[in-house]
Amino acid sequence: MKTALQIDITFDQILSIVKQLPKQQKIRLTKELEKEVIDSKLSRLLSTFKTEELNLDTVNAEVERVRQEIYDKQKR
Template sequence: MKAALQLDLTFEQILSLVKQLPKKEKVRLSKELEKDAIDSKLSKLLDSFETKDLNLDTLSEEVENVRQGIYEKRKRESDF
């Protein structure tokens, strides 16, 4: 059984704790914070693209249009 512990710390207290970490742990913490920020930005970006007008049929049609365009371009280039 795990016990959950929650501490209310100020930014200054957290910063003081971080400064006490060895360099290797600071680097590790920095990478984790960076990943968290990237995940947050990516989620926000994906949410901005969300639409109710998009469905599988529309996507499939667009994929086929792009494929057809690529095929035609390659065919024209090979004719030369």
């Protein structure tokens, strides 16, 4: 059984605690924070591109159209 405890803590208090950590734990904390930010940005980016109108056939057709366009330009 876990008990959740919620406390109010300021950014300056957190910063003070972090400054007391050994170097290796600071590095570990930095990596965890970076991973969280990257995950958040990636999720936001993926949701931006999410669509029901796009499928593999549409993508392949567009790729072939562009390839043909490039090929036609090279023939000139």
